[in-house]
Amino acid sequence: MGQTKSENLILVTRDPMGIAYVTINRPKSLNSLTRSMMADMAQGFKSLDKDESVLVIILSGSGRAFCSGVDLTSAEDVFKGDVKDVETDTVAQMERCRKPIIGAISGFAVTAGFEIALACDVLVAAKGAKFIDTHARFGIFPSWGLSQKLSRIIGPNRAREVSMAATPITAEQGERWGLVNHVVEEGELLKKARAIAEAMIKNNQDLVLRYKAVINDGLKLDLGHALALEKERAHDYYNGMTKEQFKKMQEFIAARSSKKPSSKL
Known part of the structure; x- marks a missing residue:
């Protein structure tokens, strides 16, 4: 500044x-x-x-x-x-x-x-x-x-x-x-x-930024166009992911799901 x-x-x-x-x-x-x-x-x-x-x-x-x-x-x-x-x-x-x-x-x-x-x-x-x-x-x-x-x-x-x-x-x-x-x-x-x-x-920082953007941009639109915006950005996101990134995502989900669920709500 x-x-x-x-x-x-x-x-x-x-x-x-x-x-x-x-x-x-x-x-x-x-x-x-x-x-x-x-x-x-x-x-x-x-x-x-x-x-x-x-x-x-x-x-x-x-x-x-x-x-x-x-x-x-x-x-x-x-x-x-x-x-x-x-x-x-x-x-x-x-x-x-x-x-x-x-x-x-x-x-x-x-x-x-x-x-x-x-x-x-x-x-x-x-x-x-x-x-x-x-x-x-x-x-x-x-x-x-x-x-x-x-x-x-x-x-x-x-x-x-x-x-x-x-x-x-x-x-x-x-x-x-x-x-x-x-x-x-x-x-x-x-x-x-x-x-x-x-x-x-603690979360995926790329997704946090994208989530803020899609929520805030969608609020400026009617629901139909906002849902189309989400779909469009989701396709862009997944199309931009490499096989290695998909593999890491699957490994992360598998590791999380293999943990015993907590008894605490």
Whole structure:
């Protein structure tokens, strides 16, 4: 990432296991986003996507909030800039990222912060966390996907109330509605996110990347076309496999099936 004055506001670290951590680090302002922070975050995800040592990404915020949205003291600079510039678009780069992104949500995910959470592939939330859409309250038009993604996840009627009445979604409601995968104690948030990341790392990494892509690409289509997409990519995948790869697959399955099944469920 470039040497900019906001670089320390978006922290990117990597561990030896292949997990990268992106942390929004402006806690005194509840992690509100400036234009330069958005650009740094976009470039952070772009670089992690290219880094072959990175297998899974965990996104979180420092302090009392995940992200309280755009810093409205610089609103005109943010909203009237080149909003179509993909290189500096945080959500566009998250959506382009091939690696799984796990969002660890504590405190508040508000408006743009909510949209960043929706760009994650899996969400873990701490008890007491809230997702709030204040676009309508402040006269801001959504441009990072909230108006389209939320209704597809929790249903249009719920989404209308959340967005048009600025009604918060608690972590627990989010879990019931399919927005949040897990709700945990605050102190367990990153531990749970890491556990999910580690489970993903144990699997075939080529398939993990392909699975993320086919799920996310299929969500943009109607079911018929999505099923055709899956079939097409499956054929491409198997046609690209060598006899040696098929042999290894068969040996792996045989070794697994020969083990005694566990008595534990």
